Amino acid sequence: xxxxxxxxxxSSPPLTERQEARRRRIxxxxxxxxxxxxxxxxxxxxxAESSQVALGTLYRYFPSKVHLLVATMQAQLEHxxxxxxxxxPQGATAAERVAETLMRAFRALQRxxxxxxxxxxxxxxxxxxxxxxxxxxSRQTTMIILDAMGLEDPTPQQLSAVxxxxxxxxxxxxxxxxxxxxxxxxxxxxxxxxxxxxxxAPEEPRRR
Numbered sequence: 188x189x190x191x192x193x194x195x196x197x198s199s200p201p202l203t204e205r206q207e208a209r210r211r212r213i214x215x216x217x218x219x220x221x222x223x224x225x226x227x228x229x230x231x232x233x234x235a236e237s238s239q240v241a242l243g244t245l246y247r248y249f250p251s252k253v254h255l256l257v258a259t260m261q262a263q264l265e266h267x268x269x270x271x272x273x274x275x276p277q278g279a280t281a282a283e284r285v286a287e288t289l290m291r292a293f294r295a296l297q298r299x300x301x302x303x304x305x306x307x308x309x310x311x312x313x314x315x316x317x318x319x320x321x322x323x324x325s326r327q328t329t330m331i332i333l334d335a336m337g338l339e340d341p342t343p344q345q346l347s348a349v350x351x352x353x354x355x356x357x358x359x360x361x362x363x364x365x366x367x368x369x370x371x372x373x374x375x376x377x378x379x380x381x382x383x384x385x386x387x388a389p390e391e392p393r394r395r
Contacts, residue, residue: 209238209248212238212240213240214258216237216238217234217259221301223301225304228305229252229255229305250316257310259305259309260306260310260324263302263306264292264324264331265327267291270295271288271292271331271334275335276288281336281337281388282382285335286377287335289352289356289381290373290377293360300364307360307361311361325353329353342387345384348383351380352383355376360373
């Protein structure tokens with residue numbers, strides 16, 4: 188039987204269909220436990236039992252709870268991305284569409300505050316060993332923003348703006364979860380930072 192490892196690591200061999208199904212069960216169990224009790228409720232033995240895998244197998248996929256919860260966040264963002272593609276944002280400008288998209292993603296997390304808190308805490312605790320999973324979360328967030336912008340080939344300046352927007356969104360999520368910001372304040376911050384998109388748009392050549 189091939190080694191079973193997390194597909195979050197791009198250098199790992201692709202998972203078989205059976206392994207991928209097992210990984211999805213693990214991530215679903217993680218999300219369910221986190222939704223009920225937050226970070227502390229996600230215990231590796233309970234995740235293994237709930238997803239019907241051996242504890243040793245679970246650790247081959249995810250070496251720690253932090254690895255597991257960061258991967259859970261990537262899966263949640265991937266699901267959000269699919270939902271957003273079915274119902275794209277309607278803003279007139281790229282900045283408006285990105286702000287609308289991020290607020291929709293924020294409100295989805297708002298509906299599951301324990302899950303959101305668990306995933307954000309895992310991101311905060313992540314060290315270098317979790318870099319592949321953290322990179323996957325960042326890539327997924329970037330794809331969501333670029334889709335809202337309607338861009339396939341962004342300039343370096345636009346990618347820089349996207350990174351700043353990602354940092355602000357993540358920080359806004361932390362301040363809301365800690366009770367230091369209201370949803371209204373989060374919306375203002377997101378709309379403000381999304382204006383960077385307009386500032387980094389390539390200038391059209393002047394007509395002679």
